[in-house]
Amino acid sequence: MVAGTVSGMVTGHGRLDRLVRVWLPVGFFLVLALFPFYWMAITSIKPNAELYNTRLMPLLVRNPTLKHYVDLLTETSFLLWTWNTMLVAVVSTAISLVFGTMLAYPLARMRFAGSGLIAMTVAAIYLVPQPLLFLPLADVINRLHLGNTLTSVILTYPTMLVPFCAWLLLGYFKTVPKDLEEAARIDGASRLQTMRQIFLPLCTPGFISAGIFAFTLSQNEFLYALIFLTQSSVRTVPVGVIAELIRGDVFYWGQLMAAALLGSIPVALIYSFFVEHYVAGLTSGSVKG
Amino acid sequence: MTIRSEPLIGVARPPSRAASLSGWLDRESVFSWLMMALPLLFLAAFVGYPLGYGILLSLEDRPVAQPGHFVGLKNFIADYNDPIFWRVAFNTFVYTAIATLLKMVGGLGLALAMNQHFRMKNLVRAVLLLPFIVPTVLSTVAWMWMLDPAFSVVNRILIGLGVPKPGPSWLGNPMLAMISIIVINTWRGLPFYGITLLAGLQTVPPELYEAATIDGASGWHRFRYVTLPLLKPIILIVTLFSVIFTFADFQLVYVLTHGGPQNATHLFATYAFDIGMGAGQLGLGASVALTMLPALALLIVALTLYMRRQ
Numbered sequence: 037m038v039a040g041t042v043s044g045m046v047t048g049h050g051r052l053d054r055l056v057r058v059w060l061p062v063g064f065f066l067v068l069a070l071f072p073f074y075w076m077a078i079t080s081i082k083p084n085a086e087l088y089n090t091r092l093m094p095l096l097v098r099n100p101t102l103k104h105y106v107d108l109l110t111e112t113s114f115l116l117w118t119w120n121t122m123l124v125a126v127v128s129t130a131i132s133l134v135f136g137t138m139l140a141y142p143l144a145r146m147r148f149a150g151s152g153l154i155a156m157t158v159a160a161i162y163l164v165p166q167p168l169l170f171l172p173l174a175d176v177i178n179r180l181h182l183g184n185t186l187t188s189v190i191l192t193y194p195t196m197l198v199p200f201c202a203w204l205l206l207g208y209f210k211t212v213p214k215d216l217e218e219a220a221r222i223d224g225a226s227r228l229q230t231m232r233q234i235f236l237p238l239c240t241p242g243f244i245s246a247g248i249f250a251f252t253l254s255q256n257e258f259l260y261a262l263i264f265l266t267q268s269s270v271r272t273v274p275v276g277v278i279a280e281l282i283r284g285d286v287f288y289w290g291q292l293m294a295a296a297l298l299g300s301i302p303v304a305l306i307y308s309f310f311v312e313h314y315v316a317g318l319t320s321g322s323v324k325g
Numbered sequence: 326m327t328i329r330s331e332p333l334i335g336v337a338r339p340p341s342r343a344a345s346l347s348g349w350l351d352r353e354s355v356f357s358w359l360m361m362a363l364p365l366l367f368l369a370a371f372v373g374y375p376l377g378y379g380i381l382l383s384l385e386d387r388p389v390a391q392p393g394h395f396v397g398l399k400n401f402i403a404d405y406n407d408p409i410f411w412r413v414a415f416n417t418f419v420y421t422a423i424a425t426l427l428k429m430v431g432g433l434g435l436a437l438a439m440n441q442h443f444r445m446k447n448l449v450r451a452v453l454l455l456p457f458i459v460p461t462v463l464s465t466v467a468w469m470w471m472l473d474p475a476f477s478v479v480n481r482i483l484i485g486l487g488v489p490k491p492g493p494s495w496l497g498n499p500m501l502a503m504i505s506i507i508v509i510n511t512w513r514g515l516p517f518y519g520i521t522l523l524a525g526l527q528t529v530p531p532e533l534y535e536a537a538t539i540d541g542a543s544g545w546h547r548f549r550y551v552t553l554p555l556l557k558p559i560i561l562i563v564t565l566f567s568v569i570f571t572f573a574d575f576q577l578v579y580v581l582t583h584g585g586p587q588n589a590t591h592l593f594a595t596y597a598f599d600i601g602m603g604a605g606q607l608g609l610g611a612s613v614a615l616t617m618l619p620a621l622a623l624l625i626v627a628l629t630l631y632m633r634r635q
Binding site: 054057058059061062065066068069070072073075076079087088090094095135136138139141142143146147148149151152154155156158159160161163164165166167168169170171172173174175176191192194195198199202226227228252255256258259262263273274275277278282287289292293295296299300303304307308311314315318319 | 347350351353354356357358360361363364365367368371372374375376378379382434435437438439441443447449450451452453454455456458459460461462463464466467468470471473475476478481512515516517519520521524525566569570572573575576579580593594597598601602607610611614615617618621624625626628629630632633
């Protein structure tokens with residue numbers, strides 16, 4: 037943009053201009069985005085004497101302590117919830133990638149009657165929000181006797197993740213050139229062999245994008261976990277935090293913020309490794325070329 | 326190896342059963358449907374069936390753990406006569422409309438700010454997306470603490486700036502509670518808009534801006550007549566996405582206000598939850614959830630058709 041070329045000049049005026057055009061708005065958005073995390077972090081290391089003393093300046097910590105973290109890890113089932121969350125996220129992500137591929141490959145490569153309809157149905161299913169399904173699903177899970185098992189959420193999370201992965205992978209698959217597959221077919225490989233041995237290895241970036249998305253979505257899921265998991269031993273982090281760390285009217289804010297921070301770290305960590313893939317996936321749905 | 330005296334027989338022989346089976350499997354339609362069968366069955370069982378069953382449920386009087394019986398439209402008539410239901414409908418529309426507008430305008434601002442050259446741009450972009458990727462429940466708990474009646478850091482900053490003590494009661498006052506959930510929803514959704522629109526901005530050819538500048542277009546005119554028309558399809562898709570998921574939002578409100586104070590922040594999803602799960606009236610709860618369906622179906626069909634056309 038023109039702003040970029042104008043502010044490229046290293047003059048006093050250019051520098052001021054740059055400050056106003058670039059760093060003022062970007063700084064505003066950065067502070068807005070990050071302040072809640074800063075507040076989480078600083079609360080989690082403040083001793084209670086500082087937390088609940090309104091005469092002290094709240095934005096700084098004077099005597100940092102890890103007490104809230106120690107309490108969280110020793111007095112609550114937080115580690116167990118973390119394990120449950122990870123297990124559920126990994127398994128439902130894996131299921132969703134496999135099912136998503138099984139839907140996306142034929143839709144991307146084969147010509148058959150009904151393919152357009154299936155593609156639209158899959159997209160529409162992704163857009164069906166959970167609140168439309170949770171009451172009947174609760175009854176289904178009850179009848180299957182799956183209440184308070186991790187299976188209940190491992191089975192239900194893919195209802196959102198499969199259509200999502202299928203849609204994202206479909207977009208990615210279409211960008212892969214067909215030459216190699218055609219060559220393999222001429223060499224006598226079956227369709228299944230072509231797909232598994234030639235095509236899928238080319239799609240690793242697409243799988244990473246879809247995988248991270250599915251993983252963050254399952255870490256974020258709350259409604260199904262809230263309904264299906266009512267025993268502490270099977271809870272996931274979001275439900276455990278809401279149901280057990282908020283005890284009646286008494287809030288243990290230090291511990292709660294420690295839990296919020298620790299619970300966010302796995303997603304943030306995985307996201308930070310694959311941020312380019314994440315952004316590619318985020319924008320692929322709406323931006324074409 | 327023996328030399329065959331009749332080399333043509335091998336060719337003329339009908340293909341073996343194994344060969345014909347693999348040939349059949351290699352047909353595009355057969356291969357496709359076999360490949361898609363399992364995931365489609367799964368979706369039919371866990372999305373299609375519950376959706377249909379939910380409609381049936383909404384026509385039943387169905388206390389939890391008891392057999393239901395058909396009551397026709399009684400549940401929907403009860404919703405119609407329930408003043409809280411209308412409050413919930415009003416809340417949901419206000420929440421969706423204002424939050425979507427804020428995310429759209431703010432997201433466009435974020436995208437324009439980020440669409441400039443500066444150092445560590447990729448790092449800034451990664452950091453700005455954090456509110457969107459961190460589990461909603463956990464960030465909402467942090468906001469809850471920031472808006473705490475006694476120790477709100479927001480209020481303490483406001484008091485420092487001269488607002489009279491004790492500062493606004495963010496979650497205790499109906500109007501302020503609505504503002505709070507809108508602000509937090511915007512905080513979380515803004516990066517999604519911003520980064521998606523940024524990707525759209527980056528596809529705008531620079532020559533267009535140069536041409537517009539040569540023709541004497543001002544900054545505002547370049548934005549209005551070059552940027553905005555090219556971004557329109559992306560803005561439309563992102564907005565439809567966001568409207569669908571804001572309209573059906575549950576987590577944020579459930580955690581922050583639980584619909585209160587005085588039902589001022591109850592949305593369709595949280596109200597359906599309270600009736601279905603809290604009061605154990607599955608049928609009535611399902612009817613509340615289903616009143617979302619007409620509006621949602623319209624949005625979903627519109628978005629699906631639009632994405633397909635793209």
